[in-house]
Amino acid sequence: MPINLFYTIEDGNGDQSVVNLPIEELDVAAGVNFPFILETAWDIINPLVNGHLVNCGVTIQADISEFTNAAVAAIADVQEKAEFVFRAAGGFLKRISLPTFIETFFTGSGAGNEIDVTQTAVQNFITMIEDGVDDALVDPTPVQFVTDHSEDVESYVKGRQSWGRNRR
DSSP states (O other): OOEEEEEEEEOTTSOEEEEEEEEOOOOGGGTOOHHHHHHHHHHHHGGGOOSEEEEEEEEEOOOOTTSOOOOOOTTOOTTEEEEEEEEETTSOEEEEEEETOOGGGBTGGGTSSBBOTTSHHHHHHHHHHHHOBOOTTTOSSOBOOBOTTOOBEEEEEEEEEEEOTTOO
16 A cells, blocks of 8 residues: 655645645655655645645555454444543643544443543553554564654543534
């Protein structure tokens, strides 16, 4: 699957549009220099547009055919979410929202609004976010989850039920 370079460009009215440039699949573990690729491609695009570059990045898609992926439940609703709040190294908060959260994982077997941290699946998620994902095949150091400012996420603070904007 291709890797996608994206550039968000803003016009004089504040409206934004995204340019997507798929590139060939690369061996990410080999240390691809994405900032260099992004900057080089932008240097070519920049003379063609008169908008302002707001942000850019890389999206890597994965073949999920081998993933365990349960069928959708009839009651699944992407607007019904659980919001997990974590504290980062610099003291800032990192919020992670999971859509279609299983209702019985809220306190009171789903009757409450707080996330039930006694549930094994919930504990596993919190541990993964706090401790990272171990990829011993590539590097013995776990890949850490971070905030948007690259601060390590360190500890779980709280979690509660959250509804999306378009609840029907």
